Amino acid sequence: MQLGHVAVSFIISSYAPQITGGAMQAFSLESILVAFAAHWLPNLDVIPIKLGWAKDSFHCTWSHSLVFAFAVALILLPFNSAWALLALVSLIVHYLADMPSSVGLPLLMPFTNKRFTINLWADTGHSGWDALIGTYVQAWTWILEGGAFVFLFVRMYQLGVWPFIS
Amino acid sequence: MLPRTPILGMFFALIIAVLIVLIFEIPQRPFTIRLAIWLYTLSLLPGLGIAMLFDPAPREARERFLQINFYEEKKS
Numbered sequence: 001m002q003l004g005h006v007a008v009s010f011i012i013s014s015y016a017p018q019i020t021g022g023a024m025q026a027f028s029l030e031s032i033l034v035a036f037a038a039h040w041l042p043n044l045d046v047i048p049i050k051l052g053w054a055k056d057s058f059h060c061t062w063s064h065s066l067v068f069a070f071a072v073a074l075i076l077l078p079f080n081s082a083w084a085l086l087a088l089v090s091l092i093v094h095y096l097a098d099m100p101s102s103v104g105l106p107l108l109m110p111f112t113n114k115r116f117t118i119n120l121w122a123d124t125g126h127s128g129w130d131a132l133i134g135t136y137v138q139a140w141t142w143i144l145e146g147g148a149f150v151f152l153f154v155r156m157y158q159l160g161v162w163p164f165i166s
Numbered sequence: 167m168l169p170r171t172p173i174l175g176m177f178f179a180l181i182i183a184v185l186i187v188l189i190f191e192i193p194q195r196p197f198t199i200r201l202a203i204w205l206y207t208l209s210l211l212p213g214l215g216i217a218m219l220f221d222p223a224p225r226e227a228r229e230r231f232l233q234i235n236f237y238e239e240k241k242s
Contacts, residue, residue, distance in 0.1 A: 057237040102232060122231035131236075137227040139218035146211025150182065153208050154190050157197075163204065164195070 001097040002135050004145030007152045008097055009039040012090050014155040019089050023082035027161055031086065038072065038087035039094050046127045059126040064095060065109035097148075100140060120144070171221045172214065179206060179213030 001008070009032070016024040016031035024031040042063040048054040062068055069091035076084035095105055103123035104115025121141050124134030135141050157164050183206045187197055197205065218224040 055237075059237065103237075122228045123236060124231050125236035134227070134231055137224055138231075139215050139221075139224045139228075142215025142218060143212045144215075146208070146213075146215055149211055150186065150205075150208050153205060154186060157190065157195075157201070158192075160195070164201065 001101070001141070001145055001148075002132060004141075004148045005039060005043075005094070005097060007145070007148035008093060009036045009090070010152050011148065011155055012039060012086070012093055014152075014159060015089075016086060020082035020085050024086065026159055027156075034083050034086045035090045038090035041072065042068070042091065042094050042098075049126065056126065060098070060103050061106055062109060064098065064105040064107070066092075066095075066107050067109060069095070097144075100144060167218075167223045168221050171217045174217035174220065175210060175214035177213070178216040179209035182209040182213055 010027070012019075012035040013028075013031040014026045016026050016028065016035070020031075024034075042060075045054075045059055045061070045063040049056055049058055069088055072091060073084045073088035076087055095107060098105055099116060100118050100120035101123045102117060102119050102121065104117035104119075106113050107116050108114065121135065121138040125131035156162070183202070186205060186209070187202070191197055
């Protein structure tokens with residue numbers, strides 16, 4: 001998933017009260033920032049690749065494992081338990097959103113390198129215009145990512161936020 | 167892409183938008199025409215995707231990309 005992560009981050013933020021036991025409000029700046037930061041964190045593994053510090057094959061490895069998600073939550077826990085919970089959910093939802101890609105995710109690293117995928121669309125690389133365009137010539141990316149934007153619209157309607165403010 | 171695909175996409179978008187209104191509309195806050203246009207416009211995204219399932223070009227593109235390993239070490 002590429003641009004659909006934007007919609008998914010907002011959707012997670014819309015469920016912030018349920019996830020954090022009321023500690024954060026839906027669509028509050030705090031919940032949006034935490035959900036966005038955590039949800040996009042796994043894809044920052046392209047930075048060391050772009051800087052030449054890691055090989056291309058580093059993409060979708062450690063940052064896309066459950067160990068990473070729990071590690072991030074554990075680091076946040078002493079500072080703010082609501083942030084830790086929302087970050088954990090955001091990271092796990094990121095993995096779910098990426099599972100339809102053929103690249104597969106090594107969710108159980110370091111215990112096994114087995115990659116999990118439901119293989120709905122072919123992976124087109126970790127970054128760049130070719131990867132972006134290649135993603136959007138395939139049907140399921142439109143269905144699932146477009147569906148995420150439609151679902152975000154429904155959440156905004158249910159919660160009465162813009163453009164539903166009467 | 168086949169010429170019929172965008173037309174089919176518009177049709178599927180209509181179905182998606184109608185289903186969403188039927189399932190999620192709150193009687194006290196009915197969808198206005200403006201919001202219905204927003205909803206239909208967004209529904210075009212998954213609608214087009216469903217239409218692409220009936221088009222050979224996206225399937226061929228997927229098969230083509232599946233042949234490529236984007237993470238293979240480049241030989242210098």
